[in-house]
Amino acid sequence: MSQDHSLNPETMPNEPEKATLEGKNKFLGLWFFLGGETVLFASLFGTYLALRNSAADGPTSEELFGLGLVFLMTILLLTSSLTSVYAMYHMKNNNFKKMQVWLGITALLGIAFLTCEIYEFTHYITEYGFTFRSSAFGSAFYTLVGFHGGHVTFGLFWLIGLMIRNAKRGLNLYNAPKFNTFSLYWHFIDVVWVFIFTVVYLMGKVG
Amino acid sequence: MTDNTNTNQIDPFQKQKNKEELKKHLISFALMIVFTVIAFVIVASESMEKMFVIPLIIIMAVVQVGFQFYYFMHLKERGHEMPAVMIYGGVWCALLTLAALGVITWW
Known part of the structure; x- marks a missing residue:
């Protein structure tokens, strides 16, 4: 890397x-990937919408969801x-330094979001006994929201990995595309x- | 090594352009927050009928996502024809999927 001046230009x-x-x-590939993620x-x-009223005898969405926590997570x-x-x-x-600082803040906010989600799920399981197996609604809910949470987790590992790996390298034409693809992915999340x-939450509250 | 990367060697014109871009991003962020707050307030206050609330919050979600795509993800800029093809291809498939799942459930 150190000999490759084309990746470390003066300006x-x-x-x-x-x-x-x-x-x-990388830029095109990520957009292609996001197109596929949209379908996923x-x-x-679609599954959630079809099953959201099939609560069996378990708790329904109106009983479960609290808008306060969801609003905090959204913000x-x-x-x-x-x-x-x-x-x-x-x-x-x-x-580079300021970029790392803002990426660090992004990671912290992502971790805070994930903490809220874990709290939310434990709350549902311990207080309401609402699990993946409670009802068709339960399965669809945990699959959809859990998949999103999984994407956030993956994004956090990706971001922290990028930040640590490039901490001493500084910004160059080799890693700038990597940071950019991460940011596109994060927006998509x-x-x-x-x-x-x-x-899920607002329509679940409306009924 | 890479010791020349933190020098801010960027021409002033470009710097100004980046700054204006950031301003637009801040405005779209503010609008996104406003849409979010409105959606939550409408649902929390239970002031509207279900028939109107659901389409309204979905439209606001779509507008918000438009801001994400066109401003935060730069889809409005030049050279984004292929990304637009890919994401709209994805959106088209997504709509077909939703339509199909909706039809087999409620028809």
Whole structure:
């Protein structure tokens, strides 16, 4: 790496994330992946919509959901989307330290979101006895929301991995595309959450 | 090694452009928060009929997602034709999936 000056130019190009062929490919590849993810989540949403009233004798969505916690989770994830925008802003201005700081804040917000979700699930299981096996509604709920939580977890490992691996390397044309693909993925996770809080929680409260 | 990367060598024009871009992002973030708050308030206050609430909150979710895609994920910028094809291809498949699952459930 250290001999490769084409990846460490004196002046950074305007869009470091798309300045190399590899960067362009990563960018396109991630969007292709997101197209597929859309279909994956659509089938989970479709399943949930079909089964959301099949609560058997278990608790229903109106009894379970509390809007306060969901609102907090929404704000946490939405804010983490903005902080990753800030990180990409500093990447474009070639300011590695500030980018790392904002990515760190993004990771903390993601961890806070995940903590809320784990609390929520334990609350449902211990207080209401509402598990994956309670009813068709239970299975569909935990699959959909759990899949999203799994994506958040994966994103956190990805982000922390990127931050640690590149901590000493600084910003260059080799890793700028990596940070950029992560940020696109993270925004997409927020997109999915927007539909989850609308379709699962708000519609669940309306009935 | 990579010791020349924290020098902020970026031309002032580009820097200004990035700054204006960030301002737009802040505005779209504020709008997203507003949409979220409205959706939660409508549901929490139970002031509207179910028939109106559900379409309304879904429309607000779609608008919010539009902000995410076009501003936060830069879909509105030049050179995003292929990403748009891919994501709209995904959205099209998603709508078909939802329609199919809806039809076999409620028809």
